[in-house]
Amino acid sequence: MPRRKIKRAEEPKPDLMRWLLTYADMITLLMVFFIILYSLSAVNPQRFQEMQEAFSSVFNGGNFTIFDTRGGGGAGLLQGLTPGQRVQSNRGGRNAGTGGQSILRNQALSSLQTLVKAGKVKVIPTENGFAISLVSDLFFASASAALNADAMPVLQQVSDFLGQIPNSVVVEGHTDNIPPDAVRWPGGNWQLAAERSVAVLQTLEDYGVPTERLSSSSYGSTRPVQSNNTEEGRSFNRRVDIVIVEKL
Numbered sequence: 001m002p003r004r005k006i007k008r009a010e011e012p013k014p015d016l017m018r019w020l021l022t023y024a025d026m027i028t029l030l031m032v033f034f035i036i037l038y039s040l041s042a043v044n045p046q047r048f049q050e051m052q053e054a055f056s057s058v059f060n061g062g063n064f065t066i067f068d069t070r071g072g073g074g075a076g077l078l079q080g081l082t083p084g085q086r087v088q089s090n091r092g093g094r095n096a097g098t099g100g101q102s103i104l105r106n107q108a109l110s111s112l113q114t115l116v117k118a119g120k121v122k123v124i125p126t127e128n129g130f131a132i133s134l135v136s137d138l139f140f141a142s143a144s145a146a147l148n149a150d151a152m153p154v155l156q157q158v159s160d161f162l163g164q165i166p167n168s169v170v171v172e173g174h175t176d177n178i179p180p181d182a183v184r185w186p187g188g189n190w191q192l193a194a195e196r197s198v199a200v201l202q203t204l205e206d207y208g209v210p211t212e213r214l215s216s217s218s219y220g221s222t223r224p225v226q227s228n229n230t231e232e233g234r235s236f237n238r239r240v241d242i243v244i245v246e247k248l
Helices: 019-041 045-059 103-111 113-117 151-162 188-206 231-237
Strands: 121-126 129-135 169-174 214-218 239-245
Touching: 103 113, 103 121, 103 129, 103 151, 113 121, 113 151, 129 151, 151 188, 151 239, 169 188, 188 214, 188 239
Parallel strands: 169 214
Antiparallel strands: 121 129, 129 239, 169 239
16 A cells, blocks of 8 residues: 655745845934934024923923924013012023033023114123113113113113022123222222112012012123223123022
8 A cells, every 4th residue: 555645835035025024124214313303404493492491490300491482572471470469480400501502591581582683771681680781871871870761671671581580690790891980989890880780679679570579780891701902892891781590
């Protein structure tokens, strides 16, 4: 009796097209990569910085608020806030001071952007926060501590911003190195800088900034930001800085 041949199961042939899966994955990743590169090339740097600071604050347990910069005019209120409503400060946060651009400083730049673009104020970092710097030539007459009428709308807008934050505010007076009239200013540049800082402080107070948050100081000609050897440099040194304290 003849033996039956036992049929063995045919071994599956290797799939020679499996490389297409890896190839397709690679193509997809490359496409995503180039899309990201394109989106980064078209990003608004200021908005990207705000988002970066916001996410950094969230991941470190903080709060954040981003301004709506699309609105025109007004006091530059924060997005979603009503007048008089305060925002969360990052006082003492790791981005306060000159170590990095704080969220609050970004908010000041957004709120006061019309004044910054017009060259009436500057928003600059300081050792313990940032300052809204007023060019005194635009706010005071020569050798005078009386505020010009044109300064009032500017200080009103600055006060609106300061009224929405809980931080302490120090108004600092600075001058160039040319001594003022000794009869009118027997205390020299110290007295002139002090009286100008007090004039700005009292105006902020009149516009609603709480008195207990305000203080004044005079540095005379001891802290120039430009050389006093030129008229342009001296004009930068004649200034009043409204310093917002973020860390003690």
